[in-house]
Amino acid sequence: MCKRETLSFAGKALGRLTILGGVCMLTALLSGCGKEPVAASTPTASISAFSPESLPKSTGEPTETTTAVKSADSSAEKVPATDEERCKLLIGKWTQQRTGTRNLTVREDGTATMTVDLTSPYRFVFGNKLTVEIAWTLKDGRLIFETTGGKPSVKVDVLTKMFGNKRDQPILELSSTRLLLKDADKGEPDHDWSRVTSE
Numbered sequence: 457m458c459k460r461e462t463l464s465f466a467g468k469a470l471g472r473l474t475i476l477g478g479v480c481m482l483t484a485l486l487s488g489c490g491k492e493p494v495a496a497s498t499p500t501a502s503i504s505a506f507s508p509e510s511l512p513k514s515t516g517e518p519t520e521t522t523t524a525v526k527s528a529d530s531s532a533e534k535v536p537a538t539d540e541e542r543c544k545l546l547i548g549k550w551t552q553q554r555t556g557t558r559n560l561t562v563r564e565d566g567t568a569t570m571t572v573d574l575t576s577p578y579r580f581v582f583g584n585k586l587t588v589e590i591a592w593t594l595k596d597g598r599l600i601f602e603t604t605g606g607k608p609s610v611k612v613d614v615l616t617k618m619f620g621n622k623r624d625q626p627i628l629e630l631s632s633t634r635l636l637l638k639d640a641d642k643g644e645p646d647h648d649w650s651r652v653t654s655e
Contacts, residue, residue: 534629534636539594545630546594550649560649568592568601582611599637600624 536542550560556574568590574582588606592599603621606612628646629636635649 534631535597535627536630539596542597542627542630543594545632546599546635549652550635551652552647552649554645554647559652562592566592567604582615583608586611586615588612588615594627597627598624599627 536545546562547564548562550562552558552560555578556572558570558572560568560570562568570586570588570590572586572588574584574586586606586608589604591602591604594600601623603612603616606615623640625637625640625647627636628638633651635647635651637647637649639646
């Protein structure tokens with residue numbers, strides 16, 4: 457009897473809570489959680505909102521819409537239009553933090569050198585520092601790095617066996633201060649290089 461009464465009492469309490477919960481949800485939906493109800497727009501109001509009379513008259517000044525379009529187009533302007541322009545910006549010294557400190561020197565003759573001061577746990581595999589010699593080409597907005605050697609040679613050989621000796625990466629952004637390359641491996645962060653302006 458005690459168990460039945462307890463269950464009966466619990467059932468009644470649960471039923472009241474369910475009813476209260478339903479009332480609260482309905483009240484929240486109708487009143488906007490304590491805020492004044494928002495009047496529903498009628499079809500007439502929707503049509504008038506887009507009528508020719510309601511459209512802003514052309515004044516020759518840029519509107520918010522044209523500004524948004526220009527903002528979207530600006531992403532295409534992050535990379536120079538021609539490979540010749542890209543090459544000019546690419547020459548120089550760059551740095552980034554990735555598996556340690558990476559310093560990249562890109563030369564006009566199509567060669568480059570990357571030094572990497574490694575952090576743990578990469579030091580256990582490659583040592584404290586790697587120097588990688590690279591041949592680079594730039595075509596159709598893609599930067600291709602091919603490893604040609606480096607020091608210690610044994611460690612560089614291990615590196616190329618693990619990751620390959622060639623990287624083909626689209627240029628996402630290239631300016632006087634930034635070089636952003638799309639990583640070829642899915643899920644990996646992009647290579648974000650900053651120009652070194654002083655020693």
